[in-house]
Amino acid sequence: RLWTQFSPHSQGFRPFFKALIQSCLMFAANAWCQMAQKFTGGIGSKLCAFLYGDGQRPAGTVVKEETASMESNLACNCNKTPCACQNVQINFSLLHAIDLLPADSGEGVTFAFLEQLMDILLQYILKSFDRSTKVIDFHYPNDLLEGFNWELDEQPNTLEDILMSCRTTLKYAVKTGHPRYFNQLSTGLDMVGLAADWLTSTANTNMFTYEIAPVFVLLEYITLKKMRAMIGWPGGCGDGIFSPGGAISNMYAMLIARYKLFPEVKEKGMAAIPKLIAFTSEHSHFSIKKSAAALGIGMDGVVLIKCDVRGRIIPSDLERRILEVRQKGFVPFYVSATAGTTVYGAFDPLVAIADICKKYNIWMHVDAAWGGGLLMSRKHRWKLNGVERACSVTWNPHKMMGVPLQCSALLVREEGLLQSCNQMNACYLFQTDKQYDLSYDTGDKALQCGRHVDIFKLWLMWRAKGTMGFEAQIDKCLDLAEYLYNKIKDREGFEMVFDGKPQHTNVCFWYVPPSVRYIQDKEERRNLLMKVAPQIKTRMMAFGTTMVSYQPQGDKVNFFRMVISNPAATQEDIDFLIEEIERLGHDL
């Protein structure tokens, strides 16, 4: 290349010299790119692109495109196999897992493999934030099952196959970080949270003892204390644990509430104690009933309290039902108030509930899995007024705070209760003659034995954003929900499921297509309307442009439940959603 690029038109020493230097530079950079390609695969490609600018890559450097086909992924383009090109990459089609660390001299292959993987992940991240990409490339289960070879065999596959499997998996994944993904309460892809989760995977340890997770155990201690302080418990005192999701956190709460009232239940079971009754709203999460079923209380031990039109518990109904239960000789032991219901985003009136719980000596739990994030916002935290009077609180940072899944905390006001309720004193794990302060061994508080490290991503995000960063992010999402509400409340074809500004980011509405809009017969209209949201959703998935959830609730037929927890979403995305629903549903 050096010689062919030598300029024949140069006159005199200076131009000759200049051309020569340019050629040298080009040659060296070219050589480097080839080497970088060899060593780092895709990251090398990006660096080459950076070095040369777009479209100026030297021949011989290959920029690989993401592809989900199973075709060969050789880095050189000489089309000879095997090739002897200078710029041949580490050939993953000849390598296997056994060539990676801890293999002797496995560092090079390992680094190249992980950097290749990293390149795939970075591409996915870029696409996740790119509004021109699909949220989902939807295929029916059988098509996806049959379209690829997913089987697990006797023989190993090559690292090339492994990298290809990663590409394929991500190609058909739902981009939950996409600014137009509104399907669940957990959306978004936080870069610091992601970095923290990668580190967590790399540290690959377990929360049960300080001995094997010293930093993570301390960070959990610090973060739980901070969360309790934000709830409003004096000095952040109390206890808590991170659990595998809000449903399990709620189950923990019911478990310790029962134990607090009847500690003999641990030894003797439910048969030894009176019939217990829990109370929660008819809009509450199903995990309350599921917990009662699992804990041997039974689903009929859960009384559902009536809600107002906005989905908030009616305190007088709660008190009435408590009295009823007492008259029957049963023991009201537990009220689970909800701060942010799943569908309406409603906040139960916590102060009134706290008064009732105090009056009747009942454990007050607040399921703030979804609404807990609002405690970070000076503008919105009043919606949880009274939460400081709760005995326990479920708060899922993986929802409104955008922490990667899973990250759910149970906070408990009384210290020591989790431990005495759950401890089994297994001496093979929790030796009492260790050299350090055993109060940092958390394993005996947990229902689990091993416990995944869920704390680091929350701690690192909090550190990176500060409380004010979470506040800004949450306020923005609530502003967007209000923006959506204002845009559709009087818009033709849209009907709100309930009136008034949203309490949380949930905005519930029907889209009523022209064919249904003017039907007078209520029953007929209802039957038609019921089918609209599922049909729009099906089309939405097929186009892959956006995703939003729908469901019926009580006597209300299928409606859309819009939720906004993704800081990447903007007013334009809200506008897009509205127009997309109209586009997809107009002809129904």
Added chain:
Amino acid sequence: RLWTQFSPHSQGFRPFFKALIQSCLMFAANAWCQMAQKFTGGIGSKLCAFLYGDGQRPAGTVVKEETASMESNLACNCNKTPCACQNVQINFSLLHAIDLLPADSGEGVTFAFLEQLMDILLQYILKSFDRSTKVIDFHYPNDLLEGFNWELDEQPNTLEDILMSCRTTLKYAVKTGHPRYFNQLSTGLDMVGLAADWLTSTANTNMFTYEIAPVFVLLEYITLKKMRAMIGWPGGCGDGIFSPGGAISNMYAMLIARYKLFPEVKEKGMAAIPKLIAFTSEHSHFSIKKSAAALGIGMDGVVLIKCDVRGRIIPSDLERRILEVRQKGFVPFYVSATAGTTVYGAFDPLVAIADICKKYNIWMHVDAAWGGGLLMSRKHRWKLNGVERACSVTWNPHKMMGVPLQCSALLVREEGLLQSCNQMNACYLFQTDKQYDLSYDTGDKALQCGRHVDIFKLWLMWRAKGTMGFEAQIDKCLDLAEYLYNKIKDREGFEMVFDGKPQHTNVCFWYVPPSVRYIQDKEERRNLLMKVAPQIKTRMMAFGTTMVSYQPQGDKVNFFRMVISNPAATQEDIDFLIEEIERLGHDL
């Protein structure tokens, strides 16, 4: 640099030209390295090292060392702040989380940040496999708490602080992948598993519906089927779920066993059904009792069956206790056999237990959390003979198979039971009018609502290793355990806790220092011996050279429990452990 490197000793055109070209190359490579440093931070450093070879980096490129101090981490070495050097890196001390994606034009900063993080992780991985590094840099909780600023503030911290926090966290982490880390049943750091976990974090989704986790849901389906086939259930039929750890898997099993016998318990609770009794060995995992306590059965509903000297259930004692319970009018409903006990690694005689369970119509569960991996080995799977007759099996791939934490499966022979036991039909999640086959929505089978994606790392590792790869890895660990056993069984100062070759990789022994070795008085010897293992462990942690667990069991005072599940371990590491115990304990 070009001119200063020009050789004054060159004579004639060719040497001059050669030197010139060399200088050009040097200059270009140097320029590239500066650019790479700017763009990719640490990865750039590695590439530069690759380009120049060690010790030949040009001045001006900075290879950063891992450091846990909070000092500034600027990339250039001009010592001016702010500097205007050509080779200044992206300066993370001026950047915050808000500058990362989804910020406008945030790609560059995001990539640089993640690659910097990646560099930190790669360094950690290298050190994890490096026997010359410590397994742990141990500090007491208060020292670690006070030695750094871990607090969560109102204000954001810079990205530089975030990267430093990552370095600090890893500096004090326990290297669970280190070839000399033997402390838990889960050890090792599998590179494919790690890659898969990074991908899982990036995909950041939830297992409850096919809609939002299409590939992961299918891979769980395929993998569970494969695992059931390996258990020996015809055609791999049945059901199953991945849960957050073996304790929860065991709880699931007890839950569905109870439901199978008395489905009314779901609605009416334990008060409506007779007193239930579960049976398990005195060496079984504490989660059996913990489950009984949580499920409202009570700890006294668990009868512990006697074991032989090797820690295996004595079937005749099981049958005797079942008859006793029946005579009292209670209902024996559940036997939890253990395949691989936590301390001794014992395998209960499953065929005999299956016969008894069949005779008395009792649910047979096998807790193979630790021993399940042996199903992958043609040489060792006979130890689980009879497992195919179980109604349910707990199998933790995150233990013997080296899958990153958490990865635990519950397998159930009867299809549909998990669903009917746990379903709550929450229509806001599990809409019945979706367009695809709803049997792929797994959320209603689970105790949890959201469920972490634990499947991809297992699937990808299986794909990469093949069944034969897992087999080789497991056989190797068992060989090492036998090697250890043979080395110490007659070695002076070592005493085996029980005789005979280990069934699993657990090798249980006392180290008896010379001062205790010749004491005749049994009580005195016992009292002294009790303190030896904790003291050696304390020293071991202080030196950080290796980690192994100890505990008492029944009437046996503190002894070491060695387990080997890390494929990185070799005979040399076993030799090292033995000598290290002698070195640390000799003078006690």
